[in-house]
Amino acid sequence: MRTTPSAITMAALSAAVLLLAALSSWAAAANDGQQAGQAAGGGGYVQPAYHQPVDGLDPGYYQHSCPDMEGIVQRAVKKAVAADYSLAAALIRLFFHDFAVGGTDASVLIDAPASEKYANASKTLRGFELIESIKTELERRCPKAVSCADILAAATRDASTEASLLFFPT
Numbered sequence: 001m002r003t004t005p006s007a008i009t010m011a012a013l014s015a016a017v018l019l020l021a022a023l024s025s026w027a028a029a030a031n032d033g034q035q036a037g038q039a040a041g042g043g044g045y046v047q048p049a050y051h052q053p054v055d056g057l058d059p060g061y062y063q064h065s066c067p068d069m070e071g072i073v074q075r076a077v078k079k080a081v082a083a084d085y086s087l088a089a090a091l092i093r094l095f096f097h098d099f100a101v102g103g104t105d106a107s108v109l110i111d112a113p114a115s116e117k118y119a120n121a122s123k124t125l126r127g128f129e130l131i132e133s134i135k136t137e138l139e140r141r142c143p144k145a146v147s148c149a150d151i152l153a154a155a156t157r158d159a160s161t162e163a164s165l166l167f168f169p170t
């Protein structure tokens, strides 16, 4: 049986479309007003904070020293998560634990007596072997170029993408 949208449904849809149109033109006007004092010609689009450049951070940092760095990390993470999907959460957790002590400096990876890696809070952390195998591969391809902190950040980004979260630029 074919269903035909009722007049009420159609009316409701039209009203919703009109309301949305009104709201978006209102939002655009508000935006224009807000931007009036800023540089002219910017349009109504406001770049979200996470897309804005940050002093000292360069998205093309490895462009010359290790052009395929992100590809190497991404392929390794994709393969590892396909074999064990719980690794996606494990990497996000590993990154969080690294961050919790002095920022995302890869200090959680340091393998030494009484290091963060062997602290009580790290007892159930996983993913060290994956990061190490990526580091080994990167050392083979681009010796002494890529920091462990960047590997962990990129691997976590790719793990969260594998877990269907949003992709974020490193």
Ligand SMILES: *[C@@H]1O[C@H](CO)[C@@H](O)[C@H](O)[C@H]1NC(C)=O
Binding pocket: 120
């Ligand atoms: C680590 O956990 C063990 C066992 O629960 C406990 O005896 C020890 O005091 C803890 N160490 C620290 C530094 O909290």
